[in-house]
Amino acid sequence: MLSLQDIKGPYHAIFSLGNNCLPGIELREHGLRRFAGPIDWMGTPVLPQISRMLRNRFEGMLVYSNLLMVNQASEELYNIWDQEYDLYLNHDFYVHNNFPPDLLGYPDVKIKYDRRIARFLQTLGSGGRILFIRTDSSREDIKELVDSLKQICYGPFHVLAVNHEPVQEIEMLDWNLEHVCAVKMPNVDIWFSNRFRWSFLFQGMYLI
Template sequence: MNLSELKGDYDGFYSLGSNCYPAQRLERYGLRPYSGVIDWMYSNSVAGLVKLLNHRFDSFMHPANMVIEGTMFEGHNYSVRDCFYDIESVHDFLTSEQVEGYQRKLPEFRQTMERRVNRLLHKAEYCQKLLFVRLHASFVEASVLEGALAKLVKHQFRLLVVNPGPKTLHDLNWPLPHTCGLQLPIEWDAESDMIWNEVFRDIRYIAPSL
């Protein structure tokens, strides 16, 4: 699938990591009407992400699987890993609240996760056309990810995979039926913005009548 085939109307959008960048880009273009499950997390392992989709997010970020691994952002936040899915929460728990604060916040965090998971599963069941955006994945990884989404999503979907590149837009023309692979810059500057503007030109959010 190439970029021109990605254009069109969608009634749902989701970031699939690997960090906050895809969610921030979606938000900039008015394509993030709600929070996704892993918008603000680190999901560097595509295998872990595929497992998460195949398991339909079952027990995601369950306290039994969560481990504080360290701190992030100059020591302001805890890095908390779900060891089963190999995904890190890096924005949800403040070190200023110490470990006791982490434990106090767990019930609220779990409620937030449950709400976001239920919404995504509902969208996967009822939306007519979804767009997922993933930063960092090889062709083989994208193929496996596409297969996991095909099992999860009932109707149409597209997957946009972006890998970092120079200050130009390079369409990889991957021979995958639902996935567009691009190479482009992932900085926040005017030149990168112009390239991303072209990517999301003629991609529109149409709110579903659910």
């Protein structure tokens, strides 16, 4: 089990591993994100699927025949489901140039994600120190995630697991997992009210 003190210090990169946009937003707001990771802006509710995708080095991600329109996420965007890995894309397929089931904007979206995947895998293969952040996941699923990351990371890495629960302040979770620091923070208004708590978590971390 790692403490917050154990995961402080320099990192070559810090990546969000879901389960929604929140880690990516907090990394951006705290100046800890130089470029977008492959799933920063997706809904990824099923962590075992993400672990499998990492073991597969993203093979089969965003195959056109696996994409299905779920609903219209906003006036401008559709929510598209990648059935292979349970990915929900609600920031990429615009209403003005996609006409489900025909996703005419697909080629540009695929190019963008292929670029992010290549950069992600290159970074993990560089041997640098990497931090991964995942929200709202079980101990068992985080353990599987660590096992998957061991297969593709060529340097030291840590996982910061942040679960939103009915607590008053940040509390440590005693998961006793290698590579993992697990905490819980208040589950009220998670998109706005916890910014200073994320600042506390990130204190002493910086990119090199």
